[in-house]
Amino acid sequence: SHDFFCDKYLQGQHWVITAGPTREAIDPVRYISNHSSGKMGYAIAHAAIRAGAKVTLISGPVNISAPVGCQLISVISAEDMHQQALKFAPESTTFIACAAVADYRVANIASQKIKKTNDAMHLELVKNHDIVADVACLPNKPFMVGFAAETQNIEAYARGKLVRKNLDLIAANDVAKSGQGFNSDDNALMLYSAIDKTEIPLANKQIVAQKLVSLINQHYLAKQI
Ligand code: CTP
Protein backbone atom coordinates (compact mmCIF):
# COMPACT_ATOMS: atom_id res chain seq x y z
CA SER A 1 0.00 0.00 0.00
CA HIS A 2 1.07 3.55 -0.66
CA ASP A 3 1.47 6.50 1.63
CA PHE A 4 2.67 10.05 1.25
CA PHE A 5 6.25 9.22 2.28
CA CYS A 6 6.54 7.09 -0.83
CA ASP A 7 7.72 8.96 -3.94
CA LYS A 8 5.74 9.34 -7.16
CA TYR A 9 2.93 6.96 -6.23
CA LEU A 10 0.51 8.89 -8.47
CA GLN A 11 2.61 8.39 -11.62
CA GLY A 12 0.29 7.88 -14.60
CA GLN A 13 -2.71 9.52 -12.94
CA HIS A 14 -4.23 12.82 -14.12
CA TRP A 15 -5.99 14.87 -11.46
CA VAL A 16 -8.31 17.75 -12.34
CA ILE A 17 -8.83 20.04 -9.36
CA THR A 18 -11.20 23.01 -9.03
CA ALA A 19 -10.11 25.65 -6.53
CA GLY A 20 -10.80 29.10 -5.17
CA PRO A 21 -13.94 31.21 -5.29
CA THR A 22 -15.92 32.22 -8.35
CA ARG A 23 -17.00 35.78 -9.11
CA GLU A 24 -20.47 36.53 -10.38
CA ALA A 25 -20.67 39.90 -12.13
CA ILE A 26 -23.38 42.41 -11.20
CA ASP A 27 -22.23 45.17 -13.55
CA PRO A 28 -18.85 46.13 -15.12
CA VAL A 29 -17.37 47.12 -11.72
CA ARG A 30 -19.09 44.86 -9.15
CA TYR A 31 -19.42 41.18 -8.34
CA ILE A 32 -20.69 38.65 -5.79
CA SER A 33 -18.15 36.22 -4.34
CA ASN A 34 -17.04 34.48 -1.12
CA HIS A 35 -14.04 34.26 1.22
CA SER A 36 -12.38 31.19 -0.33
CA SER A 37 -8.60 31.72 -0.52
CA GLY A 38 -7.87 28.74 -2.78
CA LYS A 39 -5.24 27.49 -0.30
CA MET A 40 -6.72 24.01 0.17
CA GLY A 41 -7.12 23.32 -3.56
CA TYR A 42 -3.64 24.65 -4.33
CA ALA A 43 -2.15 22.55 -1.50
CA ILE A 44 -3.84 19.44 -2.96
CA ALA A 45 -2.50 20.32 -6.43
CA HIS A 46 1.00 20.73 -4.98
CA ALA A 47 0.85 17.43 -3.07
CA ALA A 48 -0.51 15.55 -6.11
CA ILE A 49 2.25 16.92 -8.35
CA ARG A 50 4.88 15.94 -5.77
CA ALA A 51 3.42 12.43 -5.80
CA GLY A 52 3.85 12.27 -9.58
CA ALA A 53 0.37 13.08 -10.92
CA LYS A 54 -0.33 15.26 -13.92
CA VAL A 55 -2.47 18.09 -12.49
CA THR A 56 -4.90 20.48 -14.16
CA LEU A 57 -5.89 23.23 -11.74
CA ILE A 58 -9.08 25.06 -12.71
CA SER A 59 -8.99 28.09 -10.49
CA GLY A 60 -11.13 31.11 -9.72
CA PRO A 61 -9.41 34.40 -8.82
CA VAL A 62 -6.94 33.94 -5.91
CA ASN A 63 -3.84 35.70 -4.58
CA ILE A 64 -1.51 32.70 -4.56
CA SER A 65 0.65 31.33 -7.36
CA ALA A 66 0.04 27.97 -8.96
CA PRO A 67 2.38 25.11 -8.00
CA VAL A 68 5.25 24.60 -10.43
CA GLY A 69 4.42 21.91 -12.95
CA CYS A 70 0.64 22.19 -12.97
CA GLN A 71 -1.53 23.16 -15.89
CA LEU A 72 -3.36 26.28 -14.65
CA ILE A 73 -6.73 27.12 -16.18
CA SER A 74 -7.85 30.50 -14.81
CA VAL A 75 -11.56 31.23 -14.71
CA ILE A 76 -13.77 33.93 -13.21
CA SER A 77 -17.38 32.80 -13.00
CA ALA A 78 -19.05 29.52 -12.04
CA GLU A 79 -20.27 29.04 -15.60
CA ASP A 80 -16.66 29.50 -16.91
CA MET A 81 -15.48 26.91 -14.37
CA HIS A 82 -18.29 24.54 -15.37
CA GLN A 83 -17.28 24.75 -19.04
CA GLN A 84 -13.57 24.14 -18.34
CA ALA A 85 -14.33 21.28 -15.90
CA LEU A 86 -16.43 19.46 -18.50
CA LYS A 87 -13.65 20.03 -21.05
CA PHE A 88 -10.80 18.57 -18.94
CA ALA A 89 -12.57 15.98 -16.75
CA PRO A 90 -13.01 13.33 -19.49
CA GLU A 91 -9.21 12.92 -19.77
CA SER A 92 -8.71 12.68 -15.98
CA THR A 93 -8.49 9.72 -13.59
CA THR A 94 -9.55 11.78 -10.58
CA PHE A 95 -11.69 14.91 -10.19
CA ILE A 96 -11.43 16.96 -7.00
CA ALA A 97 -14.01 19.72 -6.49
CA CYS A 98 -12.37 22.02 -4.00
CA ALA A 99 -13.76 25.29 -5.38
CA ALA A 100 -16.23 27.41 -3.42
CA VAL A 101 -18.53 27.81 -6.40
CA ALA A 102 -21.13 30.59 -6.22
CA ASP A 103 -24.50 28.85 -6.05
CA TYR A 104 -26.23 31.69 -7.92
CA ARG A 105 -25.38 34.24 -10.59
CA VAL A 106 -27.03 37.53 -11.45
CA ALA A 107 -29.89 36.95 -13.88
CA ASN A 108 -29.24 40.07 -15.96
CA ILE A 109 -25.73 41.53 -15.73
CA ALA A 110 -25.97 45.30 -16.28
CA SER A 111 -23.87 46.45 -19.24
CA GLN A 112 -23.28 49.85 -17.58
CA LYS A 113 -22.43 50.71 -13.97
CA ILE A 114 -25.62 50.70 -11.90
CA LYS A 115 -26.39 54.15 -10.44
CA LYS A 116 -27.70 54.55 -6.88
CA THR A 117 -30.93 56.21 -7.90
CA ASN A 118 -33.34 54.14 -5.80
CA ASP A 119 -33.50 53.75 -1.97
CA ALA A 120 -33.71 49.98 -2.30
CA MET A 121 -32.65 47.64 -5.03
CA HIS A 122 -33.27 44.01 -5.85
CA LEU A 123 -30.97 41.63 -7.66
CA GLU A 124 -32.52 38.63 -9.32
CA LEU A 125 -30.31 35.56 -9.00
CA VAL A 126 -30.48 32.27 -10.87
CA LYS A 127 -28.88 28.97 -9.85
CA ASN A 128 -25.54 27.98 -11.40
CA HIS A 129 -24.86 24.52 -12.79
CA ASP A 130 -23.52 22.06 -10.22
CA ILE A 131 -20.03 21.40 -11.61
CA VAL A 132 -19.09 18.28 -9.62
CA ALA A 133 -22.55 16.72 -10.07
CA ASP A 134 -22.40 17.30 -13.84
CA VAL A 135 -18.89 15.80 -14.11
CA ALA A 136 -20.20 12.77 -12.17
CA CYS A 137 -22.78 12.28 -14.96
CA LEU A 138 -20.12 11.86 -17.66
CA PRO A 139 -20.16 8.38 -19.25
CA ASN A 140 -16.52 7.66 -18.37
CA LYS A 141 -16.55 9.55 -15.09
CA PRO A 142 -13.28 9.89 -13.19
CA PHE A 143 -12.94 8.99 -9.50
CA MET A 144 -15.02 11.75 -7.89
CA VAL A 145 -14.13 13.71 -4.76
CA GLY A 146 -16.19 16.60 -3.42
CA PHE A 147 -15.90 18.95 -0.49
CA ALA A 148 -18.63 20.04 1.88
CA ALA A 149 -18.34 23.25 3.84
CA GLU A 150 -20.83 22.99 6.69
CA THR A 151 -21.64 24.90 9.87
CA GLN A 152 -23.90 22.24 11.44
CA ASN A 153 -24.98 18.56 11.04
CA ILE A 154 -21.67 17.95 9.26
CA GLU A 155 -21.88 14.18 8.68
CA ALA A 156 -25.54 14.15 7.60
CA TYR A 157 -25.18 17.05 5.17
CA ALA A 158 -21.87 15.73 3.80
CA ARG A 159 -23.28 12.24 3.24
CA GLY A 160 -26.33 13.79 1.60
CA LYS A 161 -24.05 15.52 -0.92
CA LEU A 162 -22.01 12.32 -1.45
CA VAL A 163 -25.17 10.46 -2.51
CA ARG A 164 -26.98 13.31 -4.32
CA LYS A 165 -23.94 14.28 -6.42
CA ASN A 166 -22.93 10.66 -7.09
CA LEU A 167 -19.43 11.02 -5.57
CA ASP A 168 -16.90 8.42 -4.41
CA LEU A 169 -15.64 10.53 -1.50
CA ILE A 170 -16.55 13.75 0.25
CA ALA A 171 -14.24 15.78 2.48
CA ALA A 172 -16.19 17.76 5.04
CA ASN A 173 -14.98 20.72 7.01
CA ASP A 174 -16.64 22.57 9.83
CA VAL A 175 -16.43 26.19 8.71
CA ALA A 176 -18.06 27.40 11.94
CA LYS A 177 -14.89 26.54 13.89
CA SER A 178 -12.41 29.40 13.91
CA GLY A 179 -8.90 28.87 12.60
CA GLN A 180 -9.83 26.26 10.03
CA GLY A 181 -11.40 26.12 6.60
CA PHE A 182 -12.25 29.28 4.69
CA ASN A 183 -9.32 31.67 4.31
CA SER A 184 -7.29 29.95 7.05
CA ASP A 185 -3.81 28.36 6.88
CA ASP A 186 -5.05 25.31 8.79
CA ASN A 187 -7.80 22.80 8.22
CA ALA A 188 -9.34 19.64 9.68
CA LEU A 189 -11.36 17.26 7.53
CA MET A 190 -13.59 14.23 7.80
CA LEU A 191 -13.41 12.07 4.69
CA TYR A 192 -16.57 10.04 4.02
CA SER A 193 -17.11 7.22 1.56
CA ALA A 194 -20.38 5.31 1.25
CA ILE A 195 -19.10 2.77 3.76
CA ASP A 196 -16.50 4.42 5.99
CA LYS A 197 -15.01 7.61 7.42
CA THR A 198 -11.51 8.83 8.18
CA GLU A 199 -10.50 11.85 10.22
CA ILE A 200 -7.69 14.16 9.13
CA PRO A 201 -6.93 16.18 12.27
CA LEU A 202 -6.30 19.94 12.40
CA ALA A 203 -2.97 20.83 10.79
CA ASN A 204 -1.41 23.12 8.21
CA LYS A 205 -3.21 22.79 4.86
CA GLN A 206 -0.01 21.39 3.25
CA ILE A 207 0.00 18.49 5.74
CA VAL A 208 -3.75 17.95 5.44
CA ALA A 209 -3.37 17.91 1.65
CA GLN A 210 -0.61 15.27 1.74
CA LYS A 211 -2.75 12.99 3.91
CA LEU A 212 -5.85 13.60 1.81
CA VAL A 213 -4.04 12.88 -1.47
CA SER A 214 -2.75 9.59 -0.08
CA LEU A 215 -6.22 8.58 1.21
CA ILE A 216 -7.87 9.50 -2.10
CA ASN A 217 -5.35 7.31 -3.91
CA GLN A 218 -6.04 4.38 -1.55
CA HIS A 219 -9.79 4.61 -2.27
CA TYR A 220 -9.09 5.06 -5.99
CA LEU A 221 -6.89 1.93 -6.11
CA ALA A 222 -9.45 -0.06 -4.12
CA LYS A 223 -12.12 0.84 -6.71
CA GLN A 224 -9.98 -0.33 -9.67
CA ILE A 225 -10.02 -3.97 -8.52
N1 CTP B 1 -20.03 22.46 -6.19
C1 CTP B 1 -19.90 22.51 -7.57
N2 CTP B 1 -20.69 23.35 -8.30
C2 CTP B 1 -21.59 24.13 -7.70
C3 CTP B 1 -21.74 24.10 -6.28
C4 CTP B 1 -20.93 23.25 -5.56
O1 CTP B 1 -19.06 21.78 -8.13
N3 CTP B 1 -22.35 24.94 -8.44
C5 CTP B 1 -19.19 21.51 -5.44
C6 CTP B 1 -18.19 22.14 -4.51
O2 CTP B 1 -16.97 22.39 -5.18
C7 CTP B 1 -18.05 21.05 -3.46
C8 CTP B 1 -19.43 20.42 -3.40
O3 CTP B 1 -20.06 20.75 -4.64
O4 CTP B 1 -17.16 20.04 -3.86
C9 CTP B 1 -20.28 20.86 -2.27
O5 CTP B 1 -20.39 22.27 -2.27
P1 CTP B 1 -21.31 22.97 -1.18
O6 CTP B 1 -21.37 24.45 -1.43
O7 CTP B 1 -20.89 22.48 0.17
O8 CTP B 1 -22.72 22.27 -1.52
P2 CTP B 1 -23.98 22.73 -2.32
O9 CTP B 1 -24.43 21.55 -3.11
O10 CTP B 1 -23.75 24.00 -3.09
O11 CTP B 1 -25.04 22.95 -1.19
P3 CTP B 1 -25.17 24.15 -0.09
O12 CTP B 1 -24.26 25.29 -0.50
O13 CTP B 1 -26.63 24.48 -0.12
O14 CTP B 1 -24.74 23.53 1.23
Ligand code: CA
Ligand atom coordinates in the same frame (compact mmCIF):
# COMPACT_ATOMS: atom_id res chain seq x y z
CA1 CA C 1 -22.91 25.91 -2.21
